[in-house]
Amino acid sequence: MGSLGNKSSLPVANPGLSFWQQTTRSFPYLNVNRSEPVPKKSEYVVIGSGISGALTTFELIEGGVSPEDIVILEAREAASGASSRNAGHVRPDAFRGFQVYQKVLGKEQALKIIANEKLVFEKVDEFVKKHNVECDFNPTTTFDVCLTQEFADFNAQSLKEYKEAGGDTGHIKFYEGKEAKQKTRIAQTVTAYEWPAGSSHPAKLAQWLLTQSINKGSALFTHCPAMSIKKSPRSSSEETLWEVTTPRGTITTSTIIHCTNAFAPHLLPQLAAFVTPNRAQAHAFVPPSALNGANVLPSTMSLRHSLKHFYSVAQRKPDGVIILGAPRTNPNISQAALDSRLLPDDSAFNDEVRDDTLANFASCFPECSPKQLNHGEGLWHSWTGIIAMTPDSVPFVGQLPDMQGQWVCAGFNGHGMARIFTCAPGLAKLVLGGTWADTGLPECFESTEARLEGLSNGVAGSVF
Ligand SMILES: Cc1cc2nc3c(=O)[nH]c(=O)nc-3n(C[C@H](O)[C@H](O)[C@H](O)COP(=O)(O)OP(=O)(O)OC[C@H]3O[C@@H](n4cnc5c(N)ncnc54)[C@H](O)[C@@H]3O)c2cc1C
Structure with missing residues (x-):
């Protein structure tokens, strides 16, 4: 798979195991569908099975999407990226980054970023209690x-x-x-x-989320990287269709959700300069x-x-x-x-x-x-x-400019546990037709053309 030092690579094929992975080897869906061919079409294709992909899928289903209409593609074992490899902290920034955010993104956005982090901690706490999630959340x-x-x-x-x-x-x-x-x-x-x-066992959290969607009918294909995406010749003036190529077949879909975090540029070269x-x-x-x-x-x-x-x-x-x-x-x-x-x-x-x-x-x-x-x-x-890492220290959430039906939730700057629990539900709302205001997220998180253009001109500093 991907070559070292290449910013646009796929995840390596021989990852080591983290403490979290070592202690969850019996997860029944760890290698689910590892040899099965992918379906020829699906309404939704979520790429990446970390906490972003798992929670976005969960929220789409909560929002009314039929679970059978969602396929999740994962390059390696289930949730084998940063979500199962982090330091377990669900730790909002209470004020520390404010002076840098203020310089880079302005006072209003800086206040919203800090408020959003506090909200994420409260949401994780509420979610874990509501659903009785066994993820050692403390x-x-x-x-x-x-x-x-x-x-x-x-x-x-x-x-x-x-x-x-x-x-x-x-x-x-x-x-x-x-x-x-x-x-x-x-x-x-x-x-x-x-x-x-707080802190949690992040692999248990990701696996719990995946289990809910799989048990309801969504299909996770592990060891199945999305290798390339192109516009389908079957697209019409009303609907753009995309073809996602994997080693086990090509899926045609109208909606792709990129939850590939550090690996997003492999399929989205327009992010290569901004997601490192x-x-x-x-x-x-x-x-x-x-x-x-x-x-x-x-x-x-x-x-x-x-x-x-x-x-x-x-x-x-x-x-x-x-x-x-x-x-x-x-x-x-x-x-x-x-x-x-x-x-x-x-x-x-x-x-x-x-x-x-x-x-x-x-x-x-x-x-x-x-x-x-x-x-x-x-x-x-x-x-x-x-x-x-992103140059302005905040993630990319939303539809990609000029790519109808392709959405992203990525770029968490090593801080996703303090952000994903508002970003993924926000993205699910957008995919289902909501507005940015419905997401409640800071505007600076949105993956707009203006933001990408602004970043091309450089930014004043970063928090992480
Ligand atoms: C050592 C370490 C310590 C950290 N500590 C903390 C912490 O204490 N607190 C905190 O908030 N954050 C921490 N983080 C960051 C946090 O883990 C991430 O921000 C978060 O897990 C990102 O989740 P994600 O779902 O977006 O990405 P990931 O969990 O990386 O998921 C992306 C998935 O996409 C898959 N993938 C990629 N490309 C493709 C493709 N083309 N086709 C199919 N699948 C693909 C990958 O294999 C991966 O499973 C840490 C990270 C690390 C590595």
């Missing part, structure tokens, strides 16, 4: 732990600008001095902010006694040296395993390690990124340094996944 709080004065100043400035713009701060707590160190249990903490957030695949890395860590039993970390954390140099920490409630996310940029690691992050290849991980993540964690929690650990404690597993 609604709690999170700390932005400022480990340097420089970042403490940045965050203070963001909060100031957000407040001045009229942003909602009622749910954010601030700590400094001794209290900040006590709350976070980290001696180096300069300041800390706390707000509601980046490799992200995460780790599962078995805690020593200082962080197990009654000592588990009740809140999740982002250990922050600067805006882009940060490490996520989420300790799982069911088993105490700590999930550690690695930073995208980092002044301490070699150019070679940074370059490895440009590979759209999730078959392996980078040793230097792993060592740096563990060293940072041990510097915050000295009980977790290698010499303090007993056999069986410490690093359990490392893995990577491919995220989709």
